[in-house]
Amino acid sequence: MKQHVEKLHSIANKSSRKIIGLMSGTSLDGLDVALCNIEKSGTNTRVHVEQFSTVAYTENFRDQIRKIFAKKEIDFQHLCVLNPFVGIEHGRMILECLKSWNVAAEDVDLIASHGQTVYHAPSNQHQVPGFPNATLQIGDGDHIAVQTGIITLSDFRQKHIAAGGEGAPLAVYGDYFLFSKKGESRILLNMGGIANFTILPDPEISNQPVFTTDTGPGNALIDAFMRKYFDKPYDHNGETARQGNINEALLIALKNLSFFEAPFPKTTGPEVFSITYVENAITQAGLSEIPSADLIATLTRFSADTITDAIKKIVNKREAYHIFASGGGAHNPVLMQAIQEQLPDFTLQPLDILGISGDAKEAVLFTVLANEAVAGTSDTFKSSSGVPLVTMGKISFPG
Ligand SMILES: Nc1ncnc2c1ncn2[C@@H]1O[C@H](COP(=O)(O)OP(=O)(O)OP(=O)(O)O)[C@@H](O)[C@H]1O
Numbered sequence: 001m002k003q004h005v006e007k008l009h010s011i012a013n014k015s016s017r018k019i020i021g022l023m024s025g026t027s028l029d030g031l032d033v034a035l036c037n038i039e040k041s042g043t044n045t046r047v048h049v050e051q052f053s054t055v056a057y058t059e060n061f062r063d064q065i066r067k068i069f070a071k072k073e074i075d076f077q078h079l080c081v082l083n084p085f086v087g088i089e090h091g092r093m094i095l096e097c098l099k100s101w102n103v104a105a106e107d108v109d110l111i112a113s114h115g116q117t118v119y120h121a122p123s124n125q126h127q128v129p130g131f132p133n134a135t136l137q138i139g140d141g142d143h144i145a146v147q148t149g150i151i152t153l154s155d156f157r158q159k160h161i162a163a164g165g166e167g168a169p170l171a172v173y174g175d176y177f178l179f180s181k182k183g184e185s186r187i188l189l190n191m192g193g194i195a196n197f198t199i200l201p202d203p204e205i206s207n208q209p210v211f212t213t214d215t216g217p218g219n220a221l222i223d224a225f226m227r228k229y230f231d232k233p234y235d236h237n238g239e240t241a242r243q244g245n246i247n248e249a250l251l252i253a254l255k256n257l258s259f260f261e262a263p264f265p266k267t268t269g270p271e272v273f274s275i276t277y278v279e280n281a282i283t284q285a286g287l288s289e290i291p292s293a294d295l296i297a298t299l300t301r302f303s304a305d306t307i308t309d310a311i312k313k314i315v316n317k318r319e320a321y322h323i324f325a326s327g328g329g330a331h332n333p334v335l336m337q338a339i340q341e342q343l344p345d346f347t348l349q350p351l352d353i354l355g356i357s358g359d360a361k362e363a364v365l366f367t368v369l370a371n372e373a374v375a376g377t378s379d380t381f382k383s384s385s386g387v388p389l390v391t392m393g394k395i396s397f398p399g
């Protein structure tokens with residue numbers, strides 16, 4: 001209806017917008033909710049994170065998603081019912097946050113919802129001839145819009161695929177707009193379930209393109225085996241990894257995968273990096289069993305090595321890069337230390353020192369993407385290499 005379009009038009013013309021960003025990643029730990037005030041667009045974007053909360057998922061919610069999560073064969077009816085269910089639950093969680101922040105829904109211009117990735121299948125992974133890159137996020141935006149009364153943008157990844165990408169990582173857009181800095185070469189490293197980074201070469205001296213890629217596992221495998229052997233959701237502060245020894249034969253077997261040799265940019269997910277993947281590597285390494293703490297230590301080193309190997313392959317060694325780490329993995333000192341040891345010439349610091357919490361970063365990213373879709377101009381993203389210049393996100397009106 002016309003009044004919805006007019007409302008959107010007036011939001012596009014505001015000097016600043018209040019946008020709620022939602023991210024629920026591969027770790028299934030909860031929904032990250034960031035309320036941001038955004039001014040301008042493109043490389044002039046200014047974001048102020050006014051509120052940030054993580055609403056933990058209940059065990060039941062997590063179990064319902066796990067029934068279909070990253071699985072090739074599923075109960076199709078369950079996927080169908082989860083799509084609105086996740087949208088409704090996310091809408092409820094937003095209302096809960098608004099209440100606790102004492103913010104009225106009428107004061108929020110837009111919601112930017114990533115949804116829950118349930119399957120990610122770039123073509124070089126699914127290898128089904130004739131089929132494109134594919135990814136599926138559920139938690140339909142219409143339900144969030146109706147629940148909250150706020151115009152909602154969602155399902156950001158399909159346009160990226162339509163424009164020639166793999167649907168991920170989208171982090172490059174936010175990283176480039178918010179963190180690129182003249183006089184400094186930066187790497188924005190995010191370690192969630194899966195790890196990725198964006199290279200932001202010093203725009204003054206480097207002709208290297210802005211660039212982003214997944215590297216492989218971040219915490220996904222560590223979490224899976226902490227659940228399996230220790231009945232814990234994750235390796236808090238790397239305490240278990242610290243007690244174990246690295247098994248070199250297993251580390252070699254874990255790295256024996258064509259994904260690591262494939263050209264950049266590339267994406268992956270828990271469809272590949274699963275318990276089965278590790279069990280196969282254990283067999284390949286000729287091990288009949290491995291002490292649980294050694295396994296966690298080895299998986300932690302596996303994440304660190306695959307992250308640093310990818311960085312080493314890409315960066316120009318003559319430039320001193322500053323790495324800013326975000327995502328839950330930045331809280332794991334064993335992982336962070338292993339990365340720093342592999343890259344002794346680079347500084348490694350938490351993203352938080354740049355003024356945005358590393359835990360909020362991905363939720364903030366989606367506010368930036370929604371801001372671009374509604375108020376961006378086409379001349380804002382001039383760089384390159386596997387980064388399609390497109391608007392992303394589908395619009396759901398509340399009424
Ligand atoms: N104190 C800590 N010590 C060790 N690991 C931690 C700590 N805090 C968080 N983590 C890890 O971070 C994970 C959550 O990370 P995050 O929320 O960034 O992932 P995600 O957004 O779900 O994943 P992705 O970015 O791949 O979509 C937890 O599951 C845990 O493995």
Ligand SMILES: CC(=O)N[C@H]1[C@@H]2OC[C@@H](O2)[C@@H](O)[C@@H]1O[C@H](C)C(=O)O
Pocket residue numbers: 025026117120135167168169170171172192193194195196214267268269362
């Ligand atoms: C398909 C999908 O959901 N991918 C996620 C996942 O989590 C980390 C990594 O794998 C990244 O590629 C992406 O998320 C972030 C937000 C991105 O697109 O930049």
